[in-house]
Amino acid sequence: MDGNPRRRVRNDEEQYGLSPVGAEVPVGEATAPGAGDAGVEGGVGATALLVAAARAIESHRPDALVHDPYAEHFVRAAGASAGWPLRPEQVPGGGADPLWGRLGRYFALRTRALDDALREAAGAGIRQFVLLGAGLDTRAYRLRWPEGTTVWEVDRPNVLAFKERILAHAQAVPAAGRVAVPADLRENWAPRLPAAGLDPAAPTGWLAEGVLLYLPGAVERHLLAAVDELSAPRSTLCYEIKPVREVETLRDSPVYAATRDRLGVDLLRLFEGSPRPDSASDLAARGWRCSVQSPFDHTRRYGRGPLPEPDDALAANRWVFAEKTTSTAG
Ligand SMILES: C[S@@+](CC[C@H](N)C(=O)[O-])C[C@H]1O[C@@H](n2cnc3c(N)ncnc32)[C@H](O)[C@@H]1O
Secondary structure, eight states: OOOEEEEEOHHHHHHHSSSSSOOOEEEOGGGSSSSOOOGGGGGGGGHHHHHHHHHHHHHHHHHOOOOOOTHHHHHOOGGGTTTTSSSSSSOOOGGIIIIIIIIIIHHOOOOOOOHHHHHHHHHHHHHHHHEOTTTTTHHHHHHOOTTOOOEEEEEEHHHHHHHHHHHHHHHHOOSSSSEEEEEOOTTOOOTHHTTTTTOTOOOOOEEEEEEEGGGGGGHHHHHHEEEHHOTTOEEEEEEESSSSSGGGGGGGGGHHHHHHHOOOOOOOOOHHHHHHOOOOHHHHTEEEEEEOHHHHHHHHHHHHOOOOOOOOTTTEEEEEEEEEEEEOOO
16 A cells, blocks of 8 residues: 555446546545455454454443444454453543544444344345345344345455354354355445345345445445345345545544554545445435435434544444335336
């Protein structure tokens, strides 16, 4: 990584033919040409460990929003997370700590809100779920799924391999049918799902939690178009975005600075820098009803979680909850 955020983008734009080839736009480290799959030990894969550590800590809070018994196994096993805290009492500064206090609680809140959205979809009769950029998400193991449910998990091969190794060692048993789909979301991953058993004629619950931020805008558009094509009416989709590019002045916001300086995970550098699409409008045009929400709405809903603050690294985040209301197939 040479530190120059402006690179010539060619791979994603050319591949999907969605915007002019050769445009000079800033790209994040995660999508820089040649960015490899270091599993969870580096690059964007390490962000999966960051979220897992937050879930491990949250699971031991007296007012926990989620209980993830597997999260700490990942953190203990990976070299990149050596020395990271696993319990609230190991966090100096406790809830006031910008990293494990505020950002950690953000991840816990996001996990809980999306757990509940998936539970609601399952309650409405959906029996197939796809986790895009699944990382170390253990929902296939820890949620109570109705009989006949299958969960497909898409992430890069080395991330999924690490996850499966650790969960096997912990003797974790999936609570639904679970199908791993090792794939790069910048490539042509969509046909792999029907090939792996997904039925596009039945509704699907889709989740893209904490992943679109790392993908170029063109890939986000392509990804959501692929989701739409594979979705029958009544399908649901939840995803997280930052609709605006964050400015350099936020570089030293407490959350970003703490994550960079203490963990070596430079989120602002990993975030993709190309202009973000208006995905909710694109989905609406395809027959999806979308609700775009601030995480702070959910802090109020659950009675805990981060609140707004000056120079806020979380202020731009939006969670989108969508349901397909009409058929656009054919
Ligand atoms: C912040 S983690 C979130 C993981 C999980 N969704 C969660 O919330 O626990 C981001 C995940 O996106 C995955 N990811 C990033 N870019 C990807 C790509 N091009 N293809 C597949 N997965 C990708 C990473 O490997 C990582 O597991």
